[in-house]
Amino acid sequence: MYSVDHLVQHHLKQMEKLSRQQEKAARKRERQQQKLEEAFAKFREEIASTLPLPAGEQTEQPAPQTSGTGLLHMLRAFLF
Incomplete structure (x- = not known):
């Protein structure tokens, strides 16, 4: 037996x-x-530099807030 x-x-x-x-x-x-x-962040920078902005829009405009879960899953699928 083992001791306590x-x-x-x-x-x-x-x-x-x-x-x-x-x-x-x-x-x-x-x-x-x-x-x-x-x-x-790198992906967003690449997209921002690739997509032309419509006339009159500023580059400092904040992105609309979304849940981001679908995009995160997509990024994970591509990265890992």
């Missing part, structure tokens, strides 16, 4: 391992999100 101390130590090791795995996954998600944001 041994079982507690084993449990603590498992919890530490899980915590490290979760931290690693969080860092990976952050890197992927940053990569996606950079690609999206």
Whole structure:
């Protein structure tokens, strides 16, 4: 039989391992999100430089706010 101390130590090791795995996954998600944001910014710049603006419109006009989830999924499909 294992002693209670041994079982507690084993449990603590498992919890530490899980915590490290979760931290690693969080860092990976952050890197992927940053990569996606950079690609999206580059994509917007390319689109803005490619598309001609209609007469009388300014380049400083803010883009309409949308949910962006469809576009993000499309970008992810192209990037990853």
